[in-house]
Amino acid sequence: MDFNQIIDRHHTGSVKWELARQHAGQDAQLLLPMWVSDFDFACPPAVQAALSARAAHGVFGYTERQPDYFAALLNWANTRHGLTLNKEWICSVEGVVPGIALLLQMLSAPGDNIVVQGPYYGTFRKIITLNDRLLLENPLREVPGEGYQLDFDHLEALFRDHRPPLMILCNPHNPTGRCWTSQELERILTLCEAYNVMVIADEIWADLILPGATFTSVLHLGERWHSRLIVATSASKSFGLSSLRISNFLIPEPGLRERFQKRLNAHGMDAFNAMALTAATTAWQEGAPWLDELLAYLADNRAWFTAQAKALLPWAIITPAQATYLLWLDCRALGLDDAALQEAMEKKAGVIPSMGVGFGPQGSGFVRLNLGCPRHYLEQALEGLMRI
Numbered sequence: 227m228d229f230n231q232i233i234d235r236h237h238t239g240s241v242k243w244e245l246a247r248q249h250a251g252q253d254a255q256l257l258l259p260m261w262v263s264d265f266d267f268a269c270p271p272a273v274q275a276a277l278s279a280r281a282a283h284g285v286f287g288y289t290e291r292q293p294d295y296f297a298a299l300l301n302w303a304n305t306r307h308g309l310t311l312n313k314e315w316i317c318s319v320e321g322v323v324p325g326i327a328l329l330l331q332m333l334s335a336p337g338d339n340i341v342v343q344g345p346y347y348g349t350f351r352k353i354i355t356l357n358d359r360l361l362l363e364n365p366l367r368e369v370p371g372e373g374y375q376l377d378f379d380h381l382e383a384l385f386r387d388h389r390p391p392l393m394i395l396c397n398p399h400n401p402t403g404r405c406w407t408s409q410e411l412e413r414i415l416t417l418c419e420a421y422n423v424m425v426i427a428d429e430i431w432a433d434l435i436l437p438g439a440t441f442t443s444v445l446h447l448g449e450r451w452h453s454r455l456i457v458a459t460s461a462s463k464s465f466g467l468s469s470l471r472i473s474n475f476l477i478p479e480p481g482l483r484e485r486f487q488k489r490l491n492a493h494g495m496d497a498f499n500a501m502a503l504t505a506a507t508t509a510w511q512e513g514a515p516w517l518d519e520l521l522a523y524l525a526d527n528r529a530w531f532t533a534q535a536k537a538l539l540p541w542a543i544i545t546p547a548q549a550t551y552l553l554w555l556d557c558r559a560l561g562l563d564d565a566a567l568q569e570a571m572e573k574k575a576g577v578i579p580s581m582g583v584g585f586g587p588q589g590s591g592f593v594r595l596n597l598g599c600p601r602h603y604l605e606q607a608l609e610g611l612m613r614i
């Protein structure tokens with residue numbers, strides 16, 4: 227695959243390419259978008275071919291997931307992650323975010339506290355607060371040179387003092403790129419058990435693991451924890467299918483699963499997009515070699531950018547990551563407040579990052595850069611960042 231190929235995404239309604247530029251105004255066309263987490267690569271050729279064939283069929287009446295969809299998903303979980311899933315556990319929802327939003331409604335009441343690790347994916351705050359719940363942040367601890375660690379004492383204090391019914395556990399973690407270890411996950415689940423907290427594990431990034439790193443799903447920890455776990459997964463991040471809208475919530479506990487499925491039905495969320503089913507099924511069936519090539523390209527991108535930034539951007543500190551194509555960049559040495567940092571990024575560097583403050587107070591002074599793009603864009607970004 228030639229991941230260096232530049233594909234013009236203008237006039238496709240791309241959020242990443244159109245929205246920020248509209249917002250930025252006048253010189254917007256010159257700005258390089260490095261924010262929203264989707265990548266600028268075409269999806270695997272096998273998926274494109276399957277979508278073309280499905281489109282050529284021409285009939286788009288109601289569709290349901292077929293045995294090949296479930297078989298492809300189970301096989302992917304098994305071969306890629308060593309997980310044995312049960313087909314019965316699978317509830318499909320059009321996206322991870324809408325599924326989590328429905329679970330918030332189901333597993334908590336207005337005014338309840340919902341725990342997340344900060345810095346946190348900003349959309350978690352959006353769905354928590356718009357559903358009239360309160361976001362309770364457990365700040366990760368920064369360990370210089372090593373990245374971020376969980377703060378278990380603080381987490382326990384939050385559980386004890388605020389009695390949250392639910393935590394959203396992002397693993398691998400957006401924006402820092404941390405994969406939580408099995409020991410860390412077990413410690414979290416032990417605390418959740420002690421304080422009766424349910425866990426939604428958002429594992430949407432699970433396939434995008436950097437060389438040498440290991441991803442552990444909460445489901446690897448065994449049946450003992452099943453009753454308090456809901457795990458969200460999707461082929462969307464891995465294969466560049468975000469706009470097609472399909473995700474899977476794995477819920478081993480039958481009562482919980484029935485309640486969730488009922489809630490999906492109650493919202494009429496029990497019909498599926500034919501193109502999404504075709505794309506996800508084909509991606510899992512045939513996409514592994516393509517994904518391996520992509521991961522190698524993304525690892526090279528990260529290594530290249532990190533080396534260049536170390537040499538040429540004296541103010542930049544790069545957070546070590548184990549997963550994702552996101553770079554969590556510490557810009558605090560610039561001594562700018564967040565408004566000035568944004569202005570420097572846009573006006574001087576010509577780059578649109580995700581501003582760290584969008585990830586909560588822990589993100590102040592940081593930006594998140596999306597490295598899921600042809601190398602040429604990274605070169606452009608670096609040149610721009612050198613002007614700051």
Ligand SMILES: Cc1ncc(COP(=O)(O)O)c(C=O)c1O
Pocket residue numbers: 263320321322323324347396400428430460462468472473
């Ligand atoms: C942690 C996390 N969860 C969910 C999503 C979005 O999921 P979906 O598009 O399936 O709603 C993202 C997208 O960036 C994400 O980073």
